[in-house]
Amino acid sequence: MKQVTLKQIAENLGISITTVSKALKNYPDVSKKTKALVKEEAKKLQYKPNVFAVNLRTKQSKTVGLIIPEVVHHFFSSVINGIIEQAEKKGYLVIILQSNESYKLEKKQIDLLISKRVDGIMISLASTTVDISHLQEVQSLDIPLVMFDKISKLIPCSKIVIDDRKAAYDATKHLIDSGCKRIAHFRGALLPQNSIDRFLGYKKALEDHGLTYDPSLVYICENVNYEEGREAAERLLKEHNDVDGIFTITDLVAVGAIAVFNERGVKVPDDISIMGFSNWFVSQAITPSLSTIDQPGYEMGKRTFKQLYKEMKAKKEGAPLPPKIKTLDTFVIKRNSTK
Amino acid sequence: MKQVTLKQIAENLGISITTVSKALKNYPDVSKKTKALVKEEAKKLQYKPNVFAVNLRTKQSKTVGLIIPEVVHHFFSSVINGIIEQAEKKGYLVIILQSNESYKLEKKQIDLLISKRVDGIMISLASTTVDISHLQEVQSLDIPLVMFDKISKLIPCSKIVIDDRKAAYDATKHLIDSGCKRIAHFRGALLPQNSIDRFLGYKKALEDHGLTYDPSLVYICENVNYEEGREAAERLLKEHNDVDGIFTITDLVAVGAIAVFNERGVKVPDDISIMGFSNWFVSQAITPSLSTIDQPGYEMGKRTFKQLYKEMKAKKEGAPLPPKIKTLDTFVIKRNSTK
DNA sequence: ACGAAAATCGAAAACGTTTTCGGTTAAGAA
DNA sequence: TTCTTAACCGAAAACGTTTTCGATTTTCGT
Known part of the structure; x- marks a missing residue:
């Protein structure tokens, strides 16, 4: 009825706990016979190692933390899938926490992960995060850290990103190529790096193709949501009825x-033509379907964990790795919202 | 540089580990003076209890597991929020795992949670789950279990649900009230209880209002996704051009x-009028916006954790609680896809 | 049959905490 | 002063595992 332990098995077989432990882990210094015996007994009793004790002894939890702004987002959910798949292969559990785009919550989640003693942390920053002391704490505790998508340049850790500027450039160019002459941009808040980069890509594309950049065509969507998309569109209709294309941040x-x-x-x-960003699932379901930029979420997740794993391993071996930055490719998906 | 322990503090202060531990937990048998001293030193050294050791000693992880079919779903994500909020209040961490609607994966996730020795489990079943031995195992291990939304009647545990049959009845009645005379139903697979219940509610509503139930108007969407919605609609247009209303499972x-x-x-x-189910976020964003049934996800999550907490507490006190079933209210949301 | 080498095993410490229970000190009563 | 009681403290066991290192046994060549 109660918890089966190594001791239990040892007593049943009349051997020592040590031998049982070693047999189960295929140590070379236990005979084939005893190994078989032990394994059989373990299976019979349905022995499951007590993870608390293992953690305490080995000083690692085989658990990693993942902090993202929001789970209900196609992009992040593919990142999650990419991460989990890799993590599972290596026997790691992923604790997923949300920051809800709030710095305060993000900090709290980091503390939680630290207190749970995860072996590593992956994070995509909240858009309101400016203070980075919580991330510095992670590093000072020597916990491997990998950032992806929304990163901070001030933290010297590995990063997996896309080239937002180039992707935005491509998106804008797609509008230009399809004949748009006057293109607006619905951008995000002023601070987050990807909001800035996408804006810069938009601007550069205009300039490179002989279109004049007009600041009044740039609308800010502070929280980057549906409602703000509506508001910006309403305002655009009133203020600039000559616009024939829009590139939106998401x-x-x-x-x-x-x-x-x-x-x-x-x-x-x-x-009016419209270009999105991210290839959210819904973009193919609406009418007209939305042309957009594909962000390789799955790939990003996969690489993020792989990098973290490398760093966790290197740490165990006492040979810390230098930070590495990887930029993934994006591409334009043409649908029915552009000509 | 290295890990601060009780021992560390004890040595610094020249007192015993026992006293330090007790001081930190406000035991009555340590003087105010020492308590103050210990707490100060703990703060100075930034002492964080080693959760591995605590777990081992107390035999609990202060962690609960949550298994849902998919995170990228507005309904489930509100459930998650409801759960996490309550869990946090009680100092519990929630490990979120997805089953991807696969029985095999669901089983694996349960095993994972068991091996991580969570204190309790909350689950919404995958639609393909018929074998319930993995849930029986949870119960035989005496791990508190609460099911919500997609449940199995065969497991005697607490459940938080909606009345799917009534909600479907309401949805269908809404179509009837708005003037539909020939109403189709895009249903889910044959097995899952909520798929069955929604179908029954649909049928009952027809019968109660003098419309004849026509089995050929019921289309099955095995995986309940966008693509199948398209396919069913295509077929419907070919086979039954007289239909003026559709109630879809989701x-x-x-x-x-x-x-x-x-x-x-x-x-x-x-x-043709269309009625959805769940009040997924996108339903308000498409054109025309979708009339649907609101499922109280947040409330459901909140109650699910509360119930689990009660049961975990009762278990600790050696006074197990009898299972309890709670049905939450749903209501119709009228938008532009119905008249 | 002997010894050396190889194979196999186990005692014990350690991980950091919690908690019981007995011991010591201080305070107050006689 | 001496005894009783209350206040405070600490030794030690326990949780279940891993791993080192020494001890024992077996094998095998001579």
Whole structure:
């Protein structure tokens, strides 16, 4: 009825705990016979090692932490899948925590992971995060850390990212190539790096193709959500009825804008073309379906964990690795919101 | 540089480990003076108890497991939020695992949670789950278990659910009230209880309102996804052009159907009305916005953890609680896909 | 049959905490 | 002063595992 331990097995077999432990882990200094015996007995009793004791003894939890702004997001959920798949292969459990884009919560989640003594941490920063002392603490505790997607340049750790500027450039160029002459940009808040980079990519594409950059065509969506997409679209219709293309910082904002255009009878893409970013699942489900930029979430997750794993291993072996930065490719997905 | 322990503090202060431990936990048999001293030193050294040792000693992890079919789902993500919020209040960490609607994976995740020795488990079943031996194992190990939303009647544990049959009845009635005379149903697989219940509610509503139930108007969406929604809609258009209303098992399927109708020039809701289920976030973002049934995910999560907490507590006190079943209310959300 | 080498085993310490229970000290009562 | 009681402290065991290192046994060549 109660917990089966090594001791239990040892007593049943009349051998020592040591031997049982070693037999189970295939140490070379226990005979084939005893190994077989022990394993059989262990199976019979359904022995499961007490993970608490193992953790205490080995000083590692075989658990890693993952902090993301929001789980309900196609991009992050593919990252999660990529991470979990790799983690499972190596026998690691992933604790997923959300920051809800809040710095305060992010800090709390980091503390939680530290107190649970995870072996490593992966994080995509909240957009409101500016203070990075919590991340510095992680590093000072010598806990391997890998950042992805939304990163901070101030922390010297490995990073897996996309080239936001280039992707935004490509998106904008796609609009230009399809004939747009006056292109607006619904951007994110002023601070987050990816918001900045996407804006810069947009601007550069305009300039490179003989279109003048007009600051009044840039709308800020502070929280990057559906509602703000709608608001920005409403304002755009009032203020700039000559615009024939929009590049939005993310699909959700684009979906809000499309909803407004549909309601107002503005034809997409005939009257106005729209380009999203992220290839959120819904972008293919709406009418018209949304052209967008594919972010390789799964791949990013996969690489993130792999890098973390390398660093955890290197740490155990006492040979810490230098930080490494990997940029993944993105590409344009043409659907029906652009010509 | 290295890990601060009770021993460390004890040595610094020239007292015993015992006293340090007791001081930190406010035992009555240590003087105010020493308590203050110990706490100060602990703070100075930034002492953090070694959770591995605590777990081992107390035989509990202050961690609970949550298994859901998919995280990227508005309903489940509100459940998650409800659970996490409550869990945090009680100092519990929630390990979130996905079953991807696969029985095999679900079983594996249960095993993982068991091996990590969580103090309790919350689960919403995968739609393919029929064998329930893994859940029986949880119970035989005496791990508190609470099921929500997608449950199995065969497991005697507490459950937090909605009345699927009534909700489906309401949804269908809404279509009838708005003037639909010939109503199709895009249902889920044959096995899952909620798929069955929603079908029954649909059928009952028809019968109660003088509409004849026609089995050929019931389409099965095995995996309940966007693509299947599209396929069912295509078939419906070919096979039954007289249908003027559809009740779908879930929003995602409805969104697929709406996409097809939009493309084919079928007017929603004028030619055909559509009713979803779940109030997925996207249902308000598409054109036309989708009328649906609101499932109280947050409330469900909240109650699920509360119930689990009660049972974990009762277990510790050696006074196990009898299973309890709670049914939450749902209601119709009228949007633009119905008249 | 003897010894050396190889194979096999186990005692014990350690990981850091919690908690019981007995011991010591201080305070107050006689 | 001496005894009783209360206040405070600490030794030690326990949780279940891993791993080192020494001890014992077996094998095998001569």
